[in-house]
Amino acid sequence: MTEPTDDLQVWCAGEDWCPVTSTATLIGKKWHPVIVQRLLANGPLGFNALQDEVGGISSKVLSEVLDDLEEKRLVDREIVNEKPVRVEYSLTDLGKSLEPVIEAMTEWGKEHLSEASDRDGSIA
Numbered sequence: 283m284t285e286p287t288d289d290l291q292v293w294c295a296g297e298d299w300c301p302v303t304s305t306a307t308l309i310g311k312k313w314h315p316v317i318v319q320r321l322l323a324n325g326p327l328g329f330n331a332l333q334d335e336v337g338g339i340s341s342k343v344l345s346e347v348l349d350d351l352e353e354k355r356l357v358d359r360e361i362v363n364e365k366p367v368r369v370e371y372s373l374t375d376l377g378k379s380l381e382p383v384i385e386a387m388t389e390w391g392k393e394h395l396s397e398a399s400d401r402d403g404s405i406a
Contacts, residue, residue, distance in 0.1 A: 311347070
C-alpha cells in the first residue's frame with residue numbers, strides 16, 4: 283500500500299511552466315485565494331462566519347467555491363454535531379501549504395495596487 287500524498291497530478295507535468303499554471307488553476311478564480319486567506323487567518327469557520335469574513339459574496343457563490351476548493355483538496359468540510367447541526371470549513375494540509383503564496387500575493391498587492399481614481403486624481 284502506498285502512503286497518501288498531497289501531490290496533485292497535473293496534465294502538464296514535466297513542462298517548466300507547469301508549476302505556475304497548476305497553482306493558478308487551484309487559486310486563480312476570484313474568490314479562491316480570498317477564502318484560503320480568511321481560513322489561514324481565522325482557522326476553521328462555519329458557513330455564515332466565512333461569508334461574513336469574505337464579504338460581498340453570495341451564499342450560492344460561496345457554496346460553489348467551497349465545493350470546488352473541497353474537490354481540489356484544499357478545504358475540508360466537517361459536520362459538527364451540535365444543535366443545530368452545522369458545517370465547519372478548514373484548510374487541509376495542502377491548503378495550508380499555500381500560505382506563502384497567499385502572503386506573497388498580499389504583499390505584492392499592497393505594494394503595487396491602489397484605489398481606482400478618475401483623471402483628476404481623486405478617488406472614484
